[in-house]
Amino acid sequence: MKSGSVLEQVLSRGDFxxxxxxxxxxxASAKVIKQQAKLLKGWVxxxxxxxxxxxxxxxxxxxxxxxxxxxxxxxxxxxxCRDRNRIAMQSDLLGAYSLGMRNVLCxxxxxxxxxNHPQAKNVYDIDSVQLVNMVKTMxxxxxxxxxxxxxxxxxxxFIGAVANPFADPFEFRVLxxxxxxxxxxxxxxxxxxxxxxxxxxxxxxxxxxxxxKRVHILAGVTPLKSARMAKIMQQRVAGMIVxxxxxxxxxxxxxxxxxxxxxxxxxxxxxxxxxxxAGVHIMAINWEEVVPEIxxxxxxx
Amino acid sequence: MIVAKPKPVxxxxxxxxxxxxxxxxxxxxxxxxxxxxxxxxxxxxxxxxCSWREKQGRTINATxxxxxxxxxxxxxxxxxxxxxxxxxxVSLGCGVGVQFLAEHxxxxxxxxxxxxxxxxxxxxxxxxxxxxxLCGECMLHLTAxxxxxxxxxxxxxxGPCGGSQNGKCEINPQLPCAWHLIYEKLASLGRLDIMMAYxxxxxxxxxxxxxxxxxxxxxxxxx
Ligand code: SF4
Ligand code: SF4
Numbered sequence: 001m002k003s004g005s006v007l008e009q010v011l012s013r014g015d016f017x018x019x020x021x022x023x024x025x026x027x028a029s030a031k032v033i034k035q036q037a038k039l040l041k042g043w044v045x046x047x048x049x050x051x052x053x054x055x056x057x058x059x060x061x062x063x064x065x066x067x068x069x070x071x072x073x074x075x076x077x078x079x080x081c082r083d084r085n086r087i088a089m090q091s092d093l094l095g096a097y098s099l100g101m102r103n104v105l106c107x108x109x110x111x112x113x114x115x116n117h118p119q120a121k122n123v124y125d126i127d128s129v130q131l132v133n134m135v136k137t138m139x140x141x142x143x144x145x146x147x148x149x150x151x152x153x154x155x156x157x158f159i160g161a162v163a164n165p166f167a168d169p170f171e172f173r174v175l176x177x178x179x180x181x182x183x184x185x186x187x188x189x190x191x192x193x194x195x196x197x198x199x200x201x202x203x204x205x206x207x208x209x210x211x212x213k214r215v216h217i218l219a220g221v222t223p224l225k226s227a228r229m230a231k232i233m234q235q236r237v238a239g240m241i242v243x244x245x246x247x248x249x250x251x252x253x254x255x256x257x258x259x260x261x262x263x264x265x266x267x268x269x270x271x272x273x274x275x276x277x278a279g280v281h282i283m284a285i286n287w288e289e290v291v292p293e294i295x296x297x298x299x300x301x
Numbered sequence: 302m303i304v305a306k307p308k309p310v311x312x313x314x315x316x317x318x319x320x321x322x323x324x325x326x327x328x329x330x331x332x333x334x335x336x337x338x339x340x341x342x343x344x345x346x347x348x349x350x351c352s353w354r355e356k357q358g359r360t361i362n363a364t365x366x367x368x369x370x371x372x373x374x375x376x377x378x379x380x381x382x383x384x385x386x387x388x389x390x391v392s393l394g395c396g397v398g399v400q401f402l403a404e405h406x407x408x409x410x411x412x413x414x415x416x417x418x419x420x421x422x423x424x425x426x427x428x429x430x431x432x433x434x435l436c437g438e439c440m441l442h443l444t445a446x447x448x449x450x451x452x453x454x455x456x457x458x459x460g461p462c463g464g465s466q467n468g469k470c471e472i473n474p475q476l477p478c479a480w481h482l483i484y485e486k487l488a489s490l491g492r493l494d495i496m497m498a499y500x501x502x503x504x505x506x507x508x509x510x511x512x513x514x515x516x517x518x519x520x521x522x523x524x
Contacts, residue, residue, distance in 0.1 A: 108462045167465050178497075183499055238466065
């Protein structure tokens, strides 16, 4: 075991893992986090907490992680490269570990242009591949990024990274995944999958290069709440592909929420059959209460 | 070259509202080439400031002079006699020009009439693009001659990020994704191996994170 985290244990056993995602509130009360912890407890193996998602200032991912942890839910703290330099990141990695955090997901982060402080100065001191490598160096070599030794307890994280099979250039997406694995990623969570054919082509290339043997890949899904939401995702979310067929299906449904849940369950059932997929990551942002229903109907727990 | 853009006339007029006798200093270097602060733009600014004042029922004495390059002391000193006769200087040079004038003429305030934007070049008549972020440690040999420091919105070293779609950057559908361009060029050269190699964190201390920089050439200090 590298970190001993619950998620690492589940994946190492070869069990099909289920993770969910939660966006912390835009205020200083932890009430809603605790409510969601109660809701998700027992249904998922771990819960990701976004890090100022879409560049909107929110309660910190690490603080939210501690609330989940205290409520008995395994957190995956997300860490983006947008807002912190290597000094602040390493400091937060040490601090979060001391508070019980064991999983970290490393990502570039959405550009601040999309958020509520577009005038902000971004950081991007290091990129997501370099962040993965920094967390690994701290864990496996007991060294800070600068090379200095960590003299006492080193932070031992289970290291996550993201892959987006729907971004371009398509062929390079698998190679970039390989770069992240080489840099030290232990598990991967993908962007929300709607274009199943493209994802399956991606996984074919992944298996061809033997990458599924080197990393645990969790396939991302997002239940659609409405046809309107599906359209917004199709048109405005960077790096996302929502096929027209899905939008039509949502539009024609009498009960759009129920249809969104049904589509999500179908997707999970199909993903279970894709070789190399080690689990699913359910991103029901602002709709977390639907996760238990999806998990139980998809017979994941 | 340095690319700059004129500030709106009203803004310049407000900056110098308390001065009635100014010297507008145009620059014959980059500012002329990017059509922002050459002799012609100097004359246009002078006329515009005069008519702005007229509308307010006031007058202003605006003289225009052009120096070869505001970023070189030997040219800056040339206009000492003209500077003596005015209350303030309005510079049509880049930020470097403004500072050189301000450093040399210590008893005068120097007002910037341009916004200095980037180091770049003209890609077609009337259009300039940023190309170099002056990072102090050029890595263009690793990126097919395309600068990720300036042309990638997240200055990523191991790109492209997950927001790159159809060759465009996530922040603007008009903007090419720098890493997509790098990929295409390296793929066409059969050199994707360069892109597969992990790039370690960049040493930003060679750039502006390291504080104000200077360059010294021993062989040139004797002049
Ligand atoms: S790598 Fe650095 S020096 Fe080279 S073009 Fe880019 S910013 Fe300029
Ligand atoms: S889309 Fe391309 S240029 Fe834009 S931030 Fe991502 S890697 Fe950089």
